[in-house]
Amino acid sequence: MRSHHYLCILVGILFTGCGAYFNQPTGVEKATLGESTPATSLLKELPKPKEPVIVGVYKFRDQTGQYKPQENGSSFSTAVTQGATSILIKALEDSKWFIPIERENIGNLLQERNLIRATRQEYIKNANPNEPQLTPLLYAGVLLEGGIVSYDSNIITGGFGARYFGAGGSVKYRQDRVTVYLRMISTSNGKILKSVYVSKTILSQAIDESLFRYVNFKRLLEVETGYTTNEPVHMAVTEAIEKAVESLVLEGIKDNIWQADAPKEKVDALLEAYSKETETAEATALYGRLLEERRSKFAMEISGGGTLMDGDYANPIVRPFGRGALKFFISPSLDISASTNVVNLANKNLLDVGYITFDLNLEWIILPRDRFTPYVYGGGGYAMNRKFENVYGKFQYGLGLEYLASRRIGIKVFAEQNVNFSDNVDYIKAGTRDDYYYKFGLGLTYYFAKNKNKASKKN
Template structure:
């Protein structure tokens, strides 16, 4: 029975720890298939019809990074990204339905073939009708698309986690790379660069593994291992970035009235409005998907609740309740000034229990003031007041003690007005009589732990001029 349990444990480890490896492992050869869509393909295909297709030429859109594929040992002459960027771009232009691509990458091949046709007609077709039209002229482009893959950064984010207990373990690792594409449209009549588009795409690689290593009996070792590694194909990432660049180029051209959709102004306005909203959101994020939120409001009120833990002269320590309300005034991007009032219980079990109130003044330092998830630290002086009369000991209602508090926390902005926070605070009382007992030279202190909700606002309404400016910005 004991060995049967061991077998079941190993079976669970093998099947469930990396089940993806066993449900997706390539056991048989697969036939060729149509190429996969990227995340931007549907967005490109859903564009409205163009009022008129534009002839566009692409001479070269290739890898400009010069990087070779990284390997652990030795060297390789294989490039890190695909060299077929021109082909991918032409396919994206066709899929959009807004452009008529013209062959320019291998123009010498095209002109050579046309010369062969022309010479063949002159030399070998003697009875050619003199009224036969000549070979049609080549199309010429109104736009030339230039640019390329200008950056491929590896290991911009790496990490992992793992655990092992009595020979049973599992681990995971991940890595994120980044590819960057620039695309510009050039007018063939004037040489003016009409638009330049910048797009970046992350590439994710991850691995999961599990293992079992244990002696099941004397000189009998049981060992099992399983795992799976998945990497996003670089070619799909390049395709995604190029398709996104073509989509943005089309909408930017509609926005600047360089070209138009078949639906006219109404369709154009809707297309541009959706794009501008998405662009504003993307531009508010920095590297590593850090979302930046501008502080539009100078004042913040918050309510919070949690637990209190005293560290005084009694050995027994139990959690008591904690509740607080606070007001903060924004001084600049990094610093706030705040005042808070709180009620809490100091609980030493049967030895001592009492309810106090406190007021504190704090200087708050925001470490990442524009991030939606931002840590903060604070410190300042305060006052603790006994708010409950003690009948079995001496009466001390209203007696106050000076204190100094400092703490740290993290807040998350749900939107510009509302946010949530979690924090911990250490309060050092400048007295050893907080718990009615004096023992040694150390003063009493206590901890507050809480979670709260913030509400941001401005005291004064905006002036008529500021409202008009906001309306102009929205338009």
């Protein structure tokens, strides 16, 4: 029976890592055409231009000077490809908007043309004088400059692992980022017509599992498996460059630098989609945080939970409370909340009373442009029992967390302390300290007007 148990564990480990086993390079593979990136198809689907632009690219290379990071230092291999000029020229061809001309190795081209001229003059004595000469070289209307300006290693690292009775596994990941800048320059006056900036993350992930167990006396079973996947840096650089070329084309259409040979409706739809993408990019901070104005001016909150008495009696017990509030936002991060509360307070076998409170709070939303944010609040109020007697003043403060499930609905949890200016809340006066109580609650906030999707620029 025990052997079957270990066999099941072993099979489970092997099948968990089946992705590695089914894709092992067990033989020599033939050469294949280069893979496309998600940006390649978008680049090829751009509408055709009315007239392609002749463009020259002298160099578009790695400007970081970084070497590939390793766990025990750096190697002498560069972190990113040194052939970015070739990648850019291929992207320009794929777009069909540009006619790239040879400029990276212009010396080789000029030397070869000189050899052709010298050969014709020296060895073709009886040449026809009307024989056409070498055609002149094309000259570029615009130049493209820029390069790979940064390669950031380990912008996010992490993992998870667990082990139980000698069986366990772990997952580790690392994220890098490569950034390219591309600018277009007019050769007639040197003016920079457009400049674009694109970043692409690079993911590396390692998964391993192991089993270590004595199956019998002097019989040790030890099994290990795992695999590692690394997103190719070359593919990440290619995708970033292709995205930069696509952005350059669309920016040029938007600013009437050139025109597309397509129906106006199609071009307008394309520019509208690009405009939304630009707004989202401008509102996105590092690590994918989308920063935008999310809350309207007016909101209504309904919440409930439990209260816990802190007075002169012992053995407090939890009793329910309910709250309704109206809110007005002075700014995206600051609002005024006016609420009515029905509160029950109790101590075991000694006290069970109810109060109505009217509170006015000032709330500070700490991350107003995030979906998930902590907040703190504080203010004052007054309370009375259900017979409108035993009136007392108080102040309260608390903290909570809110998650915006949609543009209109927020879900929150909070904790609050109420400091009362009365020692008669529990209907007994003892000692020198006034009676306090605590609230712990869950609530929903409804935002009346839906905000426009205004993007907030990154700081």
